[in-house]
Amino acid sequence: MTEITVPTLGESVTEATVGEWQVSEGDAVKKDDILVELETDKVSVEVRAEEDGVLSKIVAQEGDTVEIGATLAELGAGGGASGSKASDDKPAQKSEAKSDSSNGTSGGGDLIDAKVPVMGESVAEGQVGQWLVQPGEAVEQDQALLEIETDKVAVEVPAPAAGVLEEQLVSEGDTVTPDQVIGKIRAGASASAAPKSEDAPKAAASSSSSGGDAKAMPSANRVASENNLDLSKVEGTGKDGRVTKGDALKAVQSGGAAPAPAAAKSSAPRDTGPREERVKMTRLRQTIARRLKDAQNSAAMLTTYNEADMSAIMSLRKEIQEDFVAKHGVKLGFMSFFVKACVAALKDVPAVNAEIDGTDIIYKNYYDMGVAVGTDRGLVVPVVRDADDLSLAGIEKSIMDLGKRARDGKLGIDDMQGASFTISNGGVYGSLLSSPILNAPQSGILGMHKIQERPIAINGEVKIRPMMYLALSYDHRIVDGKEAVTFLVRVKESLENPQRLLLDI
Incomplete structure (x- = not known):
């Protein structure tokens, strides 16, 4: 006898609701057949048979709340027994x-x-x-x-x-x-x-x-029944064209009715011309598009600007670059200074390092810095962990490793989760000024730009200095204008006086 139990459902998820059973007691099942669906507050998870057998007993009924490791059912031997009810629809x-x-x-x-x-x-x-x-x-x-x-x-x-x-x-x-x-x-x-x-x-x-009959997941059926939704008019994105809970919820949010002819016509793929090519978006690109739009829709996003004189950092790099490479085996770039400057500013203005969770604010007492990297597949944001504990050399090595793995497609999920703040460097592509979009659920993102010589008034005299525009986009729901400006001024001061970073002031 084998127990079918509730699998681990992800970090912080401790319980789930039992959905509709796809098999009945006495049914013969094959390994990997779907037995039941569990719903959590984040995802719906299919529980599959781990081996051939007969479902001898269902312990948890539809609608029950079950914890991780709880027994859902019991599976007995004899999947091919003639006495068991064969599941013809397997x-x-x-x-x-x-x-x-x-x-x-x-x-x-x-x-x-x-x-x-x-x-x-x-x-x-x-x-x-x-x-x-x-x-x-x-x-x-x-x-x-x-x-x-x-x-x-x-x-x-x-x-x-x-x-x-x-x-x-x-x-x-x-x-x-x-x-x-x-x-x-x-x-x-x-x-x-x-x-x-x-x-x-x-x-x-x-x-x-063969998804013409458009089967729906049990969770989608429940959403449909609760909201009087016609699932035959909902396009399924699940396996074999099945309608998922997310598809049903999206349909409810959009009105739950079949689109009007005009709307259907406008959303239908248009014909391509003789000099055009249609290419399906990758899942990564679709997700980038969706999340960037979601960030704009959910956050009260605002951007404040400043500029920094990069003379001091450029002189320091030129003076010590050879010795730095000889000792650490990596070049001293600009990004490590920006990471250090942002960490110092986040310590002074903790709201920029926080996030909103419902009606609460979560302040983060760590500094995991996301560094945006452009790849052939799209923009990814790997994370430099505990940047406050790293030296300039440690930060440069970490960024170099993450950037290489990003371009080679070798990044793992853990490499891109949990950043508390993001830095985006559009300057490497020649951008002079831009307004970066928040990387939700973070409350701030700093945009670096191209270093360009410009005439600057210093002590009543016009000087030519290498200047960089800085842009901080922030969530105005949690970060006030004063805090945003203070943060950016702190970053500017650290960049123009890099000795402040070394002395931790």
Whole structure:
């Protein structure tokens, strides 16, 4: 007897509500079949069977509140017993995949599942990219089979063992969840001994495109019933075109009715011209677009400006650069000075290092600095942890490592979560002045710009100095104008007198 329990649902999530059971007591189930959906205040999570068997007892009923580790049901042996009620609506694709596992080939051993890895805190799904290996091709252990795009990073699915890829269970564009089986590998087989499964990708493709009946997740059905929503008019973004809870909530927020003909016409894809090309946005780009717009919609965003004379920092870098590189193995750039200057200013003006949570303000007593990096996939913001404890050399090394991994697509979820403040350097692209958009839920972001020589009045005389415009965008709901200006002046003072950073004043 195997207990089906509530899985870990993410940091700070301690309980969930049981949704509709997809199977009944006495039903035979296959490994990875969806048993029930759990709803939390953040995401909906599917609980799947960990092995073949018969669902002998349902412990938690729909609507029950359950804690992490609580027993949901009991699974008994005998998934193929004739006395159990067969679940006719189980996906044929999975059943066939499992039946194959008992049929060995002369060229190899057991079939091993290739699964979607855990993709990070709060990441509940991803989109399948292009397969890098085709059925019948040999793979090495840990070789990348395909890439999955999430709303934060791209994650490679490695081969769990050396052998031959026998089946592809998902196709490019499919939505998948952590621990979902996406392929089968015949362990120890050689490419010539393994049969090529030509039908597998076709079956997966037809499965993903057969969403004409537009099944809805249980949570989406509940949202629909509570809000009198017609789900047949809601476009599903889940696996196989299923309508998710998020789809239903979005439809409710937008009015819950089918769009008027004029609106439908305006939102429909327009025809492309002979000199135009249509390319689908990546999940990362879609998420960037959505979050930037959400930041504008939710925050009372305002920007204040100042300028800094960069003469002192430029002279210092020129004077000590060779010795700095010789000792630390990395160049002394401008970003480390800005990180240090921002940390000092955040200590003086803690509201800029805080965030709003409902009707509360959370003040952060740490300084994890997000550094915006442009990549081919879009803008990402890796985090320099505990920047207040790092030296200039430590900050430069951390930024160099994060920047390289960002451009190589090697950043993990943890590398981009939890920043308390962000610095964006548009100056590297030649930007003279801009208004950066907040990186929610943060309350401040500093924009650096191009260093340009300009005439400046100093003590009644006109001098030519290398100047940089600084821009602080902030959430006016939590940061007052006086605090924002004070913060930016502190940054300016630290940059124009870098000795203040070294002396911690």
